């Protein structure tokens with residue numbers, strides 16, 4: 001068993017390890033830190049990638065950037081780490097986030113618990129031993145008491161199939177599995193997909209490609225991101241106020257580091273709306289535009305229309321060709337995703353950019369030299385980039401062979417849509433803690449990840465202190481949580497827009513609620529109430 005050697009000794013009788021952690025993203029790394037560095041548990045961790053980073057390891061496409069501001073796109077748990085933070089601009093690029101995560105891994109010596117380039121393919125709870133049996137693609141099986149899955153909210157890639165795709169002689173890439181050494185300079189590039197990822201690749205590729213063809217299925221509302229350099233004084237001021245910043249972030253709804261508006265657009269005058277939207281347009285930020293301007297954009301049709309109309313007017317002003325502007329203008333709610341980008345609409349004024357509307361004129365097939373639309377329009381391409389998103393939230397759980405009590409699979413449990421308790425647990429899956437599991441918060445992710453990891457680390461600490469074997473939620477508690485998430489979601493406009501937030505992007509996936517949409521502050525209160533109330537909703541063994 002040389003491959004499984006660790007420095008710690010296992011406390012759980014008869015097990016190889018106390019805990020297995022899957023994933024080396026924000027969630028997995030922090031779990032190793034909490035369980036191993038703080039509680040001295042023997043932890044074994046895996047990641048399919050060659051190194052730490054998770055989402056940020058794989059998403060190396062041109063233009064990849066976090067749309068959360070630099071000062072709050074990081075861990076909050078260590079003051080020292082916060083003070084060491086360094087950045088140049090208001091937002092972090094993918095290489096910057098990745099280098100931050102590497103620094104964290106180095107600082108806390110986290111890598112030594114990992115086996116990289118190793119995917120967990122199956123995890124089965126054995127009722128006789130009370131342990132998880134975890135199998136990897138290297139054919140190894142280890143046992144552990146706790147199973148922590150930091151599989152990523154958005155990492156199971158969605159690669160739609162098209163007729164003739166195998167005949168295409170050029171290169172096909174997915175943004176979520178971007179290989180090293182791709183050079184798009186001087187190439188004829190096609191991009192399918194115009195979500196957060198698509199808009200970033202489009203703006204980054206247009207200036208370097210010989211020609212760029214955007215295959216757009218749904219037009220998008222994209223506001224400016226406002227990525228400006230940040231001077232030392234601003235950064236120093238942010239660092240000096242971290243105590244207040246995190247207090248605000250953790251009690252807010254979306255955790256983006258700005259005060260959410262409490263003013264409804266419904267009752268604001270047209271002049272006031274115009275003034276507030278214009279100021280937000282100048283300020284930049286996708287979540288800011290949706291949640292920092294007025295408090296009812298995600299809940300009131302009137303407010304939503306006002307925001308949508310403002311963005312539509314901007315599209316008409318920016319895009320010179322009226323036909324292109326028409327194609328770029330959304331006709332649905334402003335509730336699909338709060339997108340932002342750097343002069344996204346301006347890209348379509350470039351002579352080397354073509355917009356192909358594949359809703360009106362769908363992709364008929366790939367040919368050896370490119371893509372043909374149903375009308376017969378042909379696009380000659382050297383590279384096709386799929387920015388088609390992910391089988392989000394539960395995709396990774398249903399793709400893995402994950403079995404709880406009685407051999408029940410997660411795939412079966414969630415066949416009518418993902419369930420889950422507190423965004424972390426599931427009935428019949430003892431001692432399984434899912435980071436960003438279904439029906440968890442919808443926010444800037446690091447603060448939600450920390451919230452969850454801290455909650456289950458405390459829970460594990462309590463169990464170890466009391467000598468408890470296992471914990472799992474009752475089905476009733478689980479059902480109640482899922483119903484609560486549905487009720488909250490139905491108070492918003494989000495379910496009315498087709499997006500990955502409700503699984504609408506994957507053919508055949510049910511329109512299920514996947515998030516707790518009442519915000520991080522309320523979420524923290526809800527999960528703390530379970531802990532502080534003595535875990536009344538759980539079954540212990």
Ligand code: N01
Nearest residue numbers: 066067160193194195196197198217218337387388389500
């Ligand atoms: O994925 P998406 P994403 N034919 O599912 C289109 C985070 N993120 O990778 O709208 C043609 O949002 C699809 O069209 P439609 C962020 O949370 C953050 O962009 O379904 N088109 C859509 O345009 C984000 O929300 C950052 O009609 C097809 C696109 O592909 C999440 O990741 C950056 C198609 C998929 O959009 C996911 O974003 C990047 C088909 N068969 C990502 N199938 C930042 O922090 C799909 N599409 C800034």
